[in-house]
Amino acid sequence: MQNAIGAACVKYDAVSPDVHQLGAIATTASERMALIEGYDKRTAAMKRLLAKIIETLPAADLDLCPFCSLDTNPDLDHFLPKARFPEFSLHARNLVPICTPCNRKKANAVKSKTTGQRLFLHPSVEPSNNAVVLEASLSFKKQGLSVSYHVDGGGVLSQKEGELVRRHFDRLGLSARYSRRAQSYLASFKASIAGKPSTVVARTLKQKISTASFGEPANGWRPALFRAIALNEAAILAWLQS
Ligand SMILES: [Zn+2]
Numbered sequence: 001m002q003n004a005i006g007a008a009c010v011k012y013d014a015v016s017p018d019v020h021q022l023g024a025i026a027t028t029a030s031e032r033m034a035l036i037e038g039y040d041k042r043t044a045a046m047k048r049l050l051a052k053i054i055e056t057l058p059a060a061d062l063d064l065c066p067f068c069s070l071d072t073n074p075d076l077d078h079f080l081p082k083a084r085f086p087e088f089s090l091h092a093r094n095l096v097p098i099c100t101p102c103n104r105k106k107a108n109a110v111k112s113k114t115t116g117q118r119l120f121l122h123p124s125v126e127p128s129n130n131a132v133v134l135e136a137s138l139s140f141k142k143q144g145l146s147v148s149y150h151v152d153g154g155g156v157l158s159q160k161e162g163e164l165v166r167r168h169f170d171r172l173g174l175s176a177r178y179s180r181r182a183q184s185y186l187a188s189f190k191a192s193i194a195g196k197p198s199t200v201v202a203r204t205l206k207q208k209i210s211t212a213s214f215g216e217p218a219n220g221w222r223p224a225l226f227r228a229i230a231l232n233e234a235a236i237l238a239w240l241q242s
Pocket residue numbers: 065066067068069070071098099100101102103
């Protein structure tokens with residue numbers, strides 16, 4: 001069994017990030033249970049081993065979930081679910097620090113049931129793309145400012161890459177999650193500068209525009225929001241002071 005698991009892990013690494021193509025190895029019910037319990041039970045030895053594995057993860061030194069960049073990453077996701085692929089329950093590459101909302105949305109999904117295509121970017125082995133593909137759009141409505149997000153990979157990503165990023169974006173509900181976060185952020189920003197002189201408001205906004213991307217992923221919700229704000233500075237200024 002150990003040899004079969006070792007061989008499966010070698011195969012996993014060889015086909016990464018397209019691990020959705022793998023089939024599970026043959027295991028008996030008791031072997032499956034032992035492999036899953038090895039992860040779930042968290043004995044002292046298992047905790048030490050897990051801590052070592054987590055140290056090797058490229059995403060572990062980021063404070064944010066590598067799937068959404070919205071929240072911290074307190075959970076550990078099995079990219080290929082351990083219920084179906086128990087052989088990878090302790091494989092470092094298969095473990096991804098993730099936020100709870102993404103973990104819940106991802107659940108046991110791996111590939112599209114209809115097309116067989118992979119649904120998610122694999123953060124452990126697919127370095128995040130620094131090319132800007134996330135765009136925010138602002139619309140000024142009677143009831144307030146609304147922000148929407150979409151992926152525009154045109155000219156930067158290949159068609160295949162763009163489709164994968166869009167599946168990841170859609171499946172994790174990132175459009176709605178980013179909109180909600182951006183709108184509540186802008187409402188707090190507006191409240192924090194209410195009643196200040198217009199020169200102070202303008203200066204604060206300029207400062208935020210120039211520093212929004214510091215230390216944040218290029219395709220994070222905040223850098224994308226401020227790229228849109230920079231293009232609509234006058235309208236945003238008027239909205240902030242309305
Ligand atoms: Zn997340």
